[in-house]
Amino acid sequence: xxxxxxxxxxxxxxxxxxxxxxxxxxxxxxxxxxxxxxxxxxxxxxxxxxxxxxxxxxxxxxxxxxxxxxxxxxxxxxxxxxxxxxxxxxxxxxxxxxxxxxxxxxxxxxxxxxxxxxxxxxxxxxxxxxxxxxxxxxxxxxxxxxxxxxxxxxxxxxxxxxxxxxxxxxxxxxxxxxxxxxxxxxxxxxxxxxxxxxxxxxxxxxxxxxxxxxxxxxx
Amino acid sequence: xxxxxxxxxxxxxxxxxxxxxxxxxxxxxxxxxxxxxxxxxxxxxxxxxxxxxxxxxxxxxxxxxxxxxxxxxxxxxxxxxxxxxxxxxxxxxxxxxxxxxxxxxxxxxxxxxxxxxxxxxxxxxxxxxxxxxxxxxxxxxxxxxxxxxxxxxxxxxxxxxxxxxxxxxxxxxxxxxxxxxxxxxxxxxxxxxxxxxxxxxxxxxxxxxxxxxxxxxxxxxxxxxxxxxxxxxxxxxxxxxxxxxxxxxxxxxxxxxxxxxxxxxxxxxxxxxxxxxxxxxxxxxxxxxxxxxxxxxxxxxxxxxxxxxxxxxxxxxxxxxxxxxxxxxxxxxxxxxxxxxxxxxxxxxxxxxxxxxxxxxxxxxxxxxxxxxxxxxxxxxxxxxxxxxxxxxxxxxxxxxxxxxxxxxxxxxxxxxxxxxxxxxxxxxxxxxxxxxxxxxxxxxxxxxxxxxxxxxxxxxxxxxxxxxxxxxxxxxxxxxxxxxxxxxxxxxxxxxxxxxxxxxxxxxxxxxxxxxxxxxxxxxxxxxxxxxxxxxxxxxxxxxxxxxxxxxxxxxxxxxxxxxxxxxxxxxxxxxxxxx
Numbered sequence: 001x002x003x004x005x006x007x008x009x010x011x012x013x014x015x016x017x018x019x020x021x022x023x024x025x026x027x028x029x030x031x032x033x034x035x036x037x038x039x040x041x042x043x044x045x046x047x048x049x050x051x052x053x054x055x056x057x058x059x060x061x062x063x064x065x066x067x068x069x070x071x072x073x074x075x076x077x078x079x080x081x082x083x084x085x086x087x088x089x090x091x092x093x094x095x096x097x098x099x100x101x102x103x104x105x106x107x108x109x110x111x112x113x114x115x116x117x118x119x120x121x122x123x124x125x126x127x128x129x130x131x132x133x134x135x136x137x138x139x140x141x142x143x144x145x146x147x148x149x150x151x152x153x154x155x156x157x158x159x160x161x162x163x164x165x166x167x168x169x170x171x172x173x174x175x176x177x178x179x180x181x182x183x184x185x186x187x188x189x190x191x192x193x194x195x196x197x198x199x200x201x202x203x204x205x206x207x208x209x210x211x212x213x214x215x216x217x218x219x
Numbered sequence: 220x221x222x223x224x225x226x227x228x229x230x231x232x233x234x235x236x237x238x239x240x241x242x243x244x245x246x247x248x249x250x251x252x253x254x255x256x257x258x259x260x261x262x263x264x265x266x267x268x269x270x271x272x273x274x275x276x277x278x279x280x281x282x283x284x285x286x287x288x289x290x291x292x293x294x295x296x297x298x299x300x301x302x303x304x305x306x307x308x309x310x311x312x313x314x315x316x317x318x319x320x321x322x323x324x325x326x327x328x329x330x331x332x333x334x335x336x337x338x339x340x341x342x343x344x345x346x347x348x349x350x351x352x353x354x355x356x357x358x359x360x361x362x363x364x365x366x367x368x369x370x371x372x373x374x375x376x377x378x379x380x381x382x383x384x385x386x387x388x389x390x391x392x393x394x395x396x397x398x399x400x401x402x403x404x405x406x407x408x409x410x411x412x413x414x415x416x417x418x419x420x421x422x423x424x425x426x427x428x429x430x431x432x433x434x435x436x437x438x439x440x441x442x443x444x445x446x447x448x449x450x451x452x453x454x455x456x457x458x459x460x461x462x463x464x465x466x467x468x469x470x471x472x473x474x475x476x477x478x479x480x481x482x483x484x485x486x487x488x489x490x491x492x493x494x495x496x497x498x499x500x501x502x503x504x505x506x507x508x509x510x511x512x513x514x515x516x517x518x519x520x521x522x523x524x525x526x527x528x529x530x531x532x533x534x535x536x537x538x539x540x541x542x543x544x545x546x547x548x549x550x551x552x553x554x555x556x557x558x559x560x561x562x563x564x565x566x567x568x569x570x571x572x573x574x575x576x577x578x579x580x581x582x583x584x585x586x587x588x589x590x591x592x593x594x595x596x597x598x599x600x601x602x603x604x605x606x607x608x609x610x611x612x613x614x615x616x617x618x619x620x621x622x623x624x625x626x627x628x629x630x631x632x633x634x635x636x637x638x639x640x641x642x643x644x645x646x647x648x649x650x651x652x653x654x655x656x657x658x659x660x661x662x663x664x665x666x667x668x669x670x671x672x673x674x675x676x677x678x679x680x681x682x683x684x685x686x687x688x689x690x691x692x693x694x695x696x697x698x699x700x701x702x703x704x705x706x707x708x709x710x711x712x713x714x715x716x717x718x719x720x721x722x723x724x725x726x727x728x729x730x731x732x733x734x735x736x737x738x739x740x741x742x743x744x745x746x747x748x749x750x751x752x753x754x755x756x757x758x759x760x761x762x763x764x765x766x767x768x769x770x771x772x773x774x775x776x777x778x779x780x781x782x783x784x785x786x787x788x789x790x791x792x793x794x795x796x797x798x799x800x
Contacts, residue, residue, distance in 0.1 A: 024611075045584045047586055055777045063572070070571040071565075
């Protein structure tokens with residue numbers, strides 16, 4: 001089933017996928033064991049003439065066992081999740097490229113700082129729905145919304161973050177493979193929600209320079 | 220005869236003079252009110268199901284004519300083609316109807332009403348008039364909700380979660396009165412549920428028959444009791460949030476609108492602070508009836524009765540501290556995400572205990588594969604899948620990817636739509652007691668086999684869509700390049716869903732045809748132990764000729780004390796010593 005995952009091109013996606021696989025195998029084993037036991041019991045203990053059901057109200061040792069084992073597994077999974085979560089959502093590395101993305105019904109408004117590297121100056125460059133970033137560089141996205149809640153979803157980078165009006169949320173990623181990746185809105189945002197999408201262009205250093213020259217205002 | 224029993228007998232005599240209106244419409248008899256809730260819920264199930272069918276058509280064959288729907292006027296449909304606005308309205312109303320007007324009315328309103336007095340040996344609810352009012356207020360709420368289909372702009376289209384600011388300002392969705400009515404309807408429904416829950420709690424606390432200690436109560440009663448407490452505490456939060464939302468929409472306040480200094484995330488916190496206990500309001504009664512049906516039809520005591528009761532109590536407490544797991548990517552502080560992940564993993568433990576205890580109940584049993592048993596087993600099977608898939612989204616990093624995808628849709632349908640299995644189990648099991656008639660077993664089995672197969676073929680592939688990144692609540696998946704390879708799965712799901720829908724005709728026919736029959740049910744067709752089976756089928760007004768006396772718990776199946784393999788709670792065994800259980 002996990003072969004359906006979109007190709008991962010981010011630095012932290014591998015950690016998410018490994019955790020995904022780990023839970024997949026753990027729950028897969030649990031599902032098979034529980035289902036197998038259920039089927040065995042249903043066959044072995046179906047009604048037969050002359051056989052009376054076992055009269056028992058439980059078994060404390062057994063009940064403690066099946067409380068403690070899931071508890072250990074669940075708590076283990078929590079601890080396994082903490083560092084990846086912190087890395088993605090809390091501790092962004094210093095940026096090598098910055099872009100502002102403001103969601104609105106039903107577009108992603110993308111603002112680049114322009115040649116001076118600062119936002120709010122005359123050379124800022126704005127375009128709808130196209131984000132160009134250099135490959136293998138830490139990119140910071142300053143995520144905002146003008147109207148309702150949207151969600152910035154990059155399936156290939158294993159990244160999702162809601163854009164909330166009135167809030168300025170920092171999102172970061174580092175893409176490791178050049179290419180063109182879809183950027184759908186993942187939170188219901190009105191009648192145009194379906195089809196609200198943009199593209200993330202991960203450019204090689206040469207392509208990125210070429211694109212900057214062609215589109216950004218001259219210094 | 221105790222004083223209350225005398226009163227009941229007098230009441231029962233008076234009952235014979237009641238006219239049609241007092242007997243069938245404005246009845247104060249908990250059994251009639253339970254049936255009214257059941258009929259209301261089943262009617263709404265048809266509407267909610269048809270909405271789902273139209274959504275599935277749209278997802279498989281986007282923007283094509285839905286057969287038979289050409290009559291719907293523009294702009295709601297265009298010759299049978301759904302526009303995105305109507306699609307959004309349909310999934311909003313599908314979820315709202317299924318949660319608030321199907322599962323809650325049937326499991327809590329219907330079976331809660333019917334079973335609580337009968338199973339604890341009481342003549343009626345503590346407040347019969349309040350009980351009647353609860354149904355009629357609930358019905359008004361349902362009418363208000365359905366009326367929103369007929370106002371300009373159509374019904375609410377902001378999702379059943381109605382996230383602000385989308386829901387807080389009419390210009391964002393283009394829906395004016397539809398959303399107002401949605402809010403008003405749920406506020407009214409909250410009043411109905413509050414009246415019901417106060418009644419349930421009071422009845423369970425005060426009106427248990429002599430000998431019916433808390434730990435002799437059947438697990439169905441435990442589950443309904445805990446559910447009532449959750450409802451009593453959770454609903455005011457929803458009502459408050461809804462009132463704030465209505466004020467934002469109608470009177471220019473800014474609770475949730477950032478332009479006026481409001482906080483959009485406040486809505487999510489309030490909504491899910493209600494919403495997560497609400498999930499357990501839906502699933503606990505299903506767990507309760509499943510426990511009773513599995514035990515009775517395995518002819519075996521429930522495995523770990525105390526663990527079952529305490530795990531429900533644990534779930535009830537923990538359900539208040541897990542709401543943030545709906546908000547991992549909402550912009551909430553990531554530290555909170557970690558805390559809510561931990562609490563969510565902890566709440567999975569009592570759910571696991573319940574599953575293992577159900578397996579333990581089957582072990583060594585003498586299993587009767589009747590329609591209610593098959594549906595109860597189906598509930599367990601779905602709950603296992605729904606529970607395990609929940610672990611993926613509890614892990615915060617994995618949730619970043621699967622949040623708001625079909626993985627979530629798959630998960631909550633295995634849990635919440637899975638409750639339909641417990642609901643059907645309960646209908647097949649208690650139908651003889653409710654109506655004095657038996658439903659057809661062969662039709663029930665066909666209904667189960669088709670429902671089980673096509674439920675799984677409908678909802679399991681949604682996990683794959685989610686893994687592929689398929690967002691929920693999108694109108695046309697073919698608009699996205701990365702979803703192209705998944706469209707074949709959408710076709711498969713839609714066809715399965717249609718067969719699942721058509722399979723319900725077996726139930727509908729069985730239900731109606733059985734209602735039309737002559738009375739043929741004996742008092743105790745399943746040879747069950749709990750008190751309701753010692754009353755007539757259906758029980759008269761006042762339920763019991765004399766107040767029953769309880770000597771033991773409800774799960775003494777295959778006890779060595781007696782020759783039969785059941786030992787009713789109210790049967791005194793001569794020479795036998797009262798057992799601890």
